[in-house]
Amino acid sequence: AAKHSTQPVIASHSPAHALNKVNRNITDEAMIAIGESGGAVCTTGVGLFLNDKGDASPEAFAKHVEYTGKLIGRDKTCFSTDYMHNAFGMFKDNVANVDVYAPEKGFGSPAKNTAVEHIWGVAAILEDDYGWTEKEVKGFLGENLMRVYEANWK
Template sequence: MTLNDLSPILLDAAAPMINPRDVDKRLPDMIAGGLDAVLATAGAIEDFRTTMEDVAKWLEIERSGARKIKIARSVADIREAKASGKIAIVLHFQGSDAIEDELDFINVFHACGLRVMQLTYNARNRVGDGCFEITDGGLSKFGRKVIRRMEALSMAVDLAHAGPRTALEATEVASRPMIISHANARALMETPRNVSDDLIRAVAASGGVVGVCAAPFFLTKDGPATLDMLIDHAVYIADLVGPQHVGLGFDFAEENEEDYVYFGYDERYIPMPPWTFPSRIASHAEAGNLESSLRTRGFGEAEIRGVLGENFLRVFEEIWGC
């Protein structure tokens, strides 16, 4: 048996709750839901030093070997983690503020294991405008340099949270596949955090993947969100560009009013927490519901494997080279 003969990889491309402080508390849900790999948010809008403190804690967890997790720097690492009964942690930044104005800081984080980085979070930074900026000024000159450096280091560029113009300009600059780790189709649910058909097509044309997101306010404005609504977005994107460009980026979160202010949420689009995630996919513990739901909606077995994780792995292998 080869590693590729194992059951499908289940990968969450947006896991902000998975951090060194809370990983012990979150592991039971991930195991219950059959998670094999997560992109754990190791930084967002923090500066270099603050972010490096979090990265250092992950590296110490790795060094100690006390938990059944593996910091994954390659697709081979992810598959090996699954084969050995561990959960793969891919270090992911939800924004590029941690590099400050130093391109070489990207080298440092890459050396520490960072493999995926968003260009922006909700607001404007040195790279470009976030999704909640009114002006949507696009990608900066520095942002273009950031993309080129990330590609030189074989890091995945993530367009989640970017403003529409910033994201589209990034696809024009890029020479490798780009991803959107967690967002839904704006055609089905109008909100600046969801993405246009034009951007979905551009990401697909690059060879990339869009991770559909379980955040309830990206699924519905009226009434409770459901798993079927999440599948609606997977179906829509698959019909638009092909199922090989669909993945999962759940974005489960437990935040309070202080977090709400800190991360710059906009009350026009995101309500004050606490938030209720969709029925039947309210946490990692229910991630096992995805496979049967995709099958019910007409996805074939190979397509289901792709959506659950193999589509992201295909893109990461192309970008990371291993």
């Protein structure tokens, strides 16, 4: 779809498939197409999507953001959270639909998640461990998405 769009495209909740081969993670090919559209790819903090250990630490999250930034540009990164105040409703749906939300598809339980308050730890890792500038971190934290929204919402 991104190859055919006349506007920048966003992929939300999209860790890198190259780092964890879960079928719902985004491929390099798709990320490149989104980057070429001027869009952004937002990593999410579901541990089962970040790595095969289910680690949802800020370090695990930042690894995917850095990978995406190297592939398509730091100005095309962002974050999506799957963290919510009350997830019990979602878990009921998952349990009731095990054919759709099967463990072998990456939907095992219990799932760890990078909590929204951990995004500051992710930002610090991007700066301290990966050398991101303040401008690049601000982009990741929301300015990159605002650029895409402004291009689309006229």
